[in-house]
Amino acid sequence: MASITGFGGIFLRANDPEALYRWYEQHLGLTKSEGSFAFPAPTQRAQIVFAFFRQEDAYFPPAQKAMINLQVDNLDGVLDRLIQEDVTVDPKRESYDFGKFGWFTDPEGNRVELWQPATTD
Template sequence: MQRVTGIGGVFLRARDAAALRAWYAEHLGIDVSEWGGFTFRWHAGGSTAWSVFEQDSDYLGRPEQPYMINYRVDDLDAMLAQLREAGVKVADEVEDGEFGRFGWAYDAEDNRFELWQPPRGK
């Protein structure tokens, strides 16, 4: 049987694609290319999680939001502070656990996204 070997891409629908691309470039440092996206290159030890949540889960944001993207960061506190300073809507809670540190914020179209700082050495 053939199996999926990883996540090959994440694709977002936007009301104003150019504006949302610019928002992600400005606030998360994603260097959007001419074709409208960016290719993240993984290194040894990198990983991508995949999970399905129940329809009524509030973890993904507002009920009509069908997805949430998790972005890996080196310093969660610094990233959250940077976003707050820029006026970005940031959730107050930060979760610390065995899998690392997690925080949440919202893009220019009010899509909730997750920021993940892996544990040291991961």
């Protein structure tokens, strides 16, 4: 039987896509190739989560229809660097058995979640 084999991507609307690509390149070190950011699957550190939230759920702004969750290898390092670059970073950081979380807001007002998965030593 044919089946889903994995997560294919994230698609967001933007007022100025090219400017937003440049911002993500500058502040997150992502590299645009052939019209998008691509991540090689073998570098994935943990499972990918696909979840639904109620319209009124406050986990991310209700007016925002989707939220990006990016995996990082050093949450504090990335967030501290973003603060130094004058990016709007939520001061709240959370830790759970499955990893650490933090958030920032991009120039178009999108709340983005960063996740440092727990190590599996």
